Amino acid sequence: MEKTFKRCQSLYDVPTHYCPGCGHGIAHRLVAEVVDELKIREKTIGIAPVGCAVVAYDYWNFDCSEAAHGRALAVATAIKRVHPQNIVFTYQGDGDLAAIGTNETIHAANRGENLSVVFINNAVYGMTGGQLAPTTLLGQKTSTSIEGREKKAHGFPLKISEMLALLPGVCYIERVSLESPVEVLKAKRAIKQAFENQINNLGFSLVEILSPCPTYWGLTPKESLDWIRDVMRKEFPLGRIK
Amino acid sequence: MVKAKILISGNEAIAQGAIQAGCSFYAGYPITPQNEIIAYMAKQMPKKGVFIQAESELAAINMVYGASAAGVRAMTSSSSPGISLKQEGISYIAGARLPAVIVNIMRGGPGLGNIAPAQSDYFQATRGGGHGDYHLIVLAPGSVQEAYDLTQLSFDLADKYRIPVMILGDGILGQMMEPVRLSVLGSRCSGKHQVPSTQHLKDWALTGCKGRKPNIVKSFFLREGALEEANLKLQRNYEIIRKKEERFECLFTSDAKVILVAYGTMARIAKSAISQLRSAGKKVGLIRPVSLWPFPQKPFNLKNKNVKYLVLEMSYGQMLEDVKLAVCGRQRIEFLGRSGGGVPNEQQIIDKIRIISEKS
Numbered sequence: 001m002e003k004t005f006k007r008c009q010s011l012y013d014v015p016t017h018y019c020p021g022c023g024h025g026i027a028h029r030l031v032a033e034v035v036d037e038l039k040i041r042e043k044t045i046g047i048a049p050v051g052c053a054v055v056a057y058d059y060w061n062f063d064c065s066e067a068a069h070g071r072a073l074a075v076a077t078a079i080k081r082v083h084p085q086n087i088v089f090t091y092q093g094d095g096d097l098a099a100i101g102t103n104e105t106i107h108a109a110n111r112g113e114n115l116s117v118v119f120i121n122n123a124v125y126g127m128t129g130g131q132l133a134p135t136t137l138l139g140q141k142t143s144t145s146i147e148g149r150e151k152k153a154h155g156f157p158l159k160i161s162e163m164l165a166l167l168p169g170v171c172y173i174e175r176v177s178l179e180s181p182v183e184v185l186k187a188k189r190a191i192k193q194a195f196e197n198q199i200n201n202l203g204f205s206l207v208e209i210l211s212p213c214p215t216y217w218g219l220t221p222k223e224s225l226d227w228i229r230d231v232m233r234k235e236f237p238l239g240r241i242k
Numbered sequence: 243m244v245k246a247k248i249l250i251s252g253n254e255a256i257a258q259g260a261i262q263a264g265c266s267f268y269a270g271y272p273i274t275p276q277n278e279i280i281a282y283m284a285k286q287m288p289k290k291g292v293f294i295q296a297e298s299e300l301a302a303i304n305m306v307y308g309a310s311a312a313g314v315r316a317m318t319s320s321s322s323p324g325i326s327l328k329q330e331g332i333s334y335i336a337g338a339r340l341p342a343v344i345v346n347i348m349r350g351g352p353g354l355g356n357i358a359p360a361q362s363d364y365f366q367a368t369r370g371g372g373h374g375d376y377h378l379i380v381l382a383p384g385s386v387q388e389a390y391d392l393t394q395l396s397f398d399l400a401d402k403y404r405i406p407v408m409i410l411g412d413g414i415l416g417q418m419m420e421p422v423r424l425s426v427l428g429s430r431c432s433g434k435h436q437v438p439s440t441q442h443l444k445d446w447a448l449t450g451c452k453g454r455k456p457n458i459v460k461s462f463f464l465r466e467g468a469l470e471e472a473n474l475k476l477q478r479n480y481e482i483i484r485k486k487e488e489r490f491e492c493l494f495t496s497d498a499k500v501i502l503v504a505y506g507t508m509a510r511i512a513k514s515a516i517s518q519l520r521s522a523g524k525k526v527g528l529i530r531p532v533s534l535w536p537f538p539q540k541p542f543n544l545k546n547k548n549v550k551y552l553v554l555e556m557s558y559g560q561m562l563e564d565v566k567l568a569v570c571g572r573q574r575i576e577f578l579g580r581s582g583g584g585v586p587n588e589q590q591i592i593d594k595i596r597i598i599s600e601k602s
Contacts, residue, residue, distance in 0.1 A: 043450035078308030
């Protein structure tokens with residue numbers, strides 16, 4: 001019988017530590033599939049974030065570095081400048097990329113660093129126990145916005161992708177979702193685009209992925225996917241931003 | 243052929259020393275009084291190297307982390323408030339066992355302080371500075387020539403021990419111009435400690451996993467016992483460094499009744515005072531620590547009960563604690579320090595020595 005689905009070479013054959021219904025496992029796999037398909041595993045260098053995906057290097061079968069919380073794009077900038085022939089990407093959550101690391105994010109993008117960014121937006125801090133994130137929706141309850149995010153006290157959900165799209169050094173930004181198989185396939189296409197842009201030396205590419213966090217949304221895995229489709233996408237519309 | 247000397251500032255000597263040592267990555271953020279370093283690196287970094295003016299000190303040190311993880315010799319420089327910002331990255335560099343060179347041309351603090359020379363970051367430099375159980379090798383040049391030489395040496399030590407090395411100077415050393423011989427590595431302090439200027443094999447570096455298993459650069463050890471194991475490896479490394487990498491200069495210590503202990507710019511002023519006192523027949527000597535971590539233990543002769551030490555600092559009793567630890571309460575220690583831009587001058591030192599000598 002023909003084998004139609006197999007493990008990526010870029011993924012180790014190990015169980016992940018992620019919660020049931022978490023989007024990280026899917027996102028990791030999409031990155032691994034893209035790396036395999038582009039035949040770049042032996043020259044890829046990934047930067048793992050601080051957050052739930054900190055041990056992404058336990059799952060990816062290629063060179064990786066940790067970075068301090070928020071500093072992934074500073075670390076990636078240096079690695080790519082030292083090894084321009086390698087393929088360097090960061091994998092960062094919303095707190096990492098759009099709160100503590102906003103400065104590093106904006107300036108790496110503004111320098112037009114030839115990097116690919118996989119940006120996981122799950123509207124909450126997962127690893128630390130479900131606190132308010134820069135991307136938390138208005139009204140969304142978290143452990144540090146117990147009555148729900150309120151604009152006067154907490155400000156508005158930060159649309160970092162739209163902000164970055166204003167910068168001339170940025171070549172590609174797309175927002176995708178993991179809410180359904182159709183959207184997952186689109187997400188993979190976007191990640192592939194971001195890596196191909198780097199191969200073609202086009203500059204800074206970022207894919208924002210709306211990703212479920214059932215544990216800290218207080219929803220079941222299925223409800224979480226529906227919440228992305230019915231609620232989150234209204235604040236963070238899908239599609240090509242730049 | 244002996245190369246002629248050229249007249250350059252301490253900051254320029256550090257930058258040139260770095261390039262001479264094969265530093266091919268520099269990231270920094272402007273701050274006085276070390277701006278000549280970033281300007282020199284911008285101008286002189288070889289074409290194959292990388293110079294980045296970062297958006298912050300945080301970004302700069304994390305770029306150095308990345309460049310070092312990628313396997314090249316990398317440096318950043320700053321001054322006191324900027325070095326505080328870099329502590330996050332320095333701790334990660336130490337934890338990930340990456341080599342790196344960090345230059346701190348100290349200015350007055352705390353807070354924004356001022357831009358006058360100071361030595362008040364001694365504790366921060368020698369105790370690690372950031373979070374966690376770690377050390378940097380800390381080297382304190384006392385002349386522009388030594389700034390050049392020690393910067394070259396610092397890259398070798400960083401690679402050899404996979405450790406961040408700090409060059410700790412002050413605004414006077416950074417700004418002062420002196421003739422320098424641009425020779426290839428030759429530490430002029432305590433002779434025998436030279437390290438061959440070879441690039442160590444960096445089989446841990448991130449280069450893409452072609453033909454080998456993936457390399458991981460990290461400082462996160464979640465499994466029970468794993469962090470303790472990693473920290474013990476650090477401690478074993480520090481133990482070797484403590485044994486092998488003490489550096490110091492001794493002047494007239496064999497017959498001295500009063501031994502001054504001072505480093506960097508402060509040691510130069512101490513030397514001026516000593517030459518005046520020696521010509522007046524006073525038996526005064528100097529111990530000049532060149533490595534501040536590891537702090538030199540060897541020059542302190544604990545058997546000589548008649549000797550007194552006078553610790554001199556452009557800070558209020560920081561190195562004093564290391565001298566106390568070295569002397570273990572067996573000999574008398576006096577202290578003279580100023581800070582916030584105040585620098586003890588020769589006359590103050592001479593006056594202080596007179597007072598000490600009159601005490602029984």
